[in-house]
Amino acid sequence: MDVNALPAGPASPGHVLEVLRRGGPMTRQELQARVGLSRATMVERLDALGRLKLLRTVGHQASSGGRRAELLAADEVGRCAVVADIGVSHVTVAVADLTATVHATRRLSTRQDPDVVLQQVLSLGRELLAETGRANDFCAVAVGVPGQVDPTSGANTAPPTMPGWSGTWVHDTLAAQLDVPVLVENDANALAFGEHLADGAPSTTLLGVKVATGIGSGVVFGRRPYRGVTGSAGEIGHVKLASHQERCSCGRTGCLAAAASGRALIRRLRSSGARTLLDVVRQVEQGRPEAVALVTEAGHLLGGVLATVVSIINPQQVRLGGPIGALPEFVAAARAAVLDAAHPVALRGLREIAPARLGDSAALVGLAGLTADAVFAPAAVNALL
Ligand SMILES: [Zn+2]
Structure with a gap:
């Protein structure tokens, strides 16, 4: 036959x-x-x-x-993807197989023309494939980007801090140079999916939060990221806080990100010498009182918003990632605010509010897992026959 x-x-x-x-x-x-x-x-x-x-x-x-x-x-072992977690200041490029095991990673600065950065992602991906001996197993490219990704059109809306990164441009630029599928996914969705895979329980409902330069979150229900109608599900960074009036990079005032993101913390700690996220992390790790107090306050503000999200989606797991989100002081303050304000019945099902288990690799693992689901989807497999 x-x-x-x-x-x-x-x-x-x-x-x-x-x-x-x-x-x-x-x-x-x-x-x-x-x-x-x-x-x-x-x-x-x-x-x-x-x-x-x-x-x-x-x-x-x-x-x-x-x-x-x-x-x-x-x-799933015999196929590899190049995955890239693109942030405001850095992109991490990796080669991962489709069990979502990461084999090699390298970081680049994103403070250049977006076109240059994407070419660097591709050439670094090729180098890593060669170094790991997996060039013949290459089957897809997946990139995580901050901002919304429309589930229908695949177009992404980058934050104002990343001019030039919006539209179908990211997907189309990569797809024009490759003969493998290209996936574009919101970075917090990728983080949440990676943490979901690390949890090992397919039925877990998990809320993943990324606090880096900006703030985003992703929800995984029934083994899939929930993206919403226009790809903005989980965009908690621009929820308005009634008690705050700081101007946000989105042009509005009073957003959670304007008060509690890494960018806001850098601004507030500028007089103590902070210029980057790493400076903020270092000051907190050194126990500098001002930095610890500001990060604790930021965790508390985020936790207040998360309490509403937890009450609505009733997850089993909340995982906090990103350089700021994973700081113990931030996690403790966010946890206390959620436990204080979320619906008691929702809290009964919540097993954990913890730092991302996979640390910096969560989004890379998530992107590899999402690639596996796309490459092995029944329709994609049948189309190969
Ligand atoms: Zn905003």
Whole structure:
């Protein structure tokens, strides 16, 4: 039978692979029982997936005697993506396989023309693929960007601090130079998805928050980031605080980001010599009272907004990332504010408000995981046949 004639639908090769990804590793017999196909059709499906190098054998089923059956899995190890976490001051580029394991990373400054930065991301990605010996496994590029990414058009709206980074330009510039899929995702969504993968429980509802130069958050429900209708779900940085009037980079006044972001902290600590996020982090780690007090106040303000989010989405996990968000003083103040103000029934289900488990790698891991979901999506797999 010609594989091109295989029907789409629940029993297509893409769906067989999906069952294996979600439930595997498993033997051919277990997979056949799970999918409900005849033995002959299952052999055809597995042949088709094998020709595309989408399967691997990961061992054998324990047996008390006779021939031991092979355990099959989707081959997420054999494919690699170049992932890039683009921030206001830095971009981190990495090579990761599609189990979301990061193999190599390097950082660049983003304080240059966006076009130059994107070319550097591509050339650094190629270098890292060569260094890790994974050039032949390269299958996609995924970039995380601050601001909103429209789920329908893929266009991103960068913050005012990143002129030139908005529109479909990021996607189109990369796609024009590559013959692999290109994904663009909000950086806080990527962080939340990475933390969700690290949690290891597919059903966990997780709120991930990034506090770096700006403030963003992402929500993962049912194994997917929830992006909202126009891609602005989780954009808590520009929620107005009734008690504040500071001017924000978005042009309004009183936004959470204007009072509690890394940019706001740098501004307030300028007289003590702070020029970068790292300076703020250093001052807090050195225990300088002004820096500790300001970071604690920022954590408290963020926690007040998070209390509302927690009451609405009722998550099991809240993870705080980014150089400011992961500071112990910031986490403690945010945690106290959430526990003080969120709905008691929502708090009953909340297991943890903690720093990002994956630290600086959370968004990179999330981008690799999102790439795996895109590359192994049943429709994408069927389209290869
Ligand atoms: Zn604002």
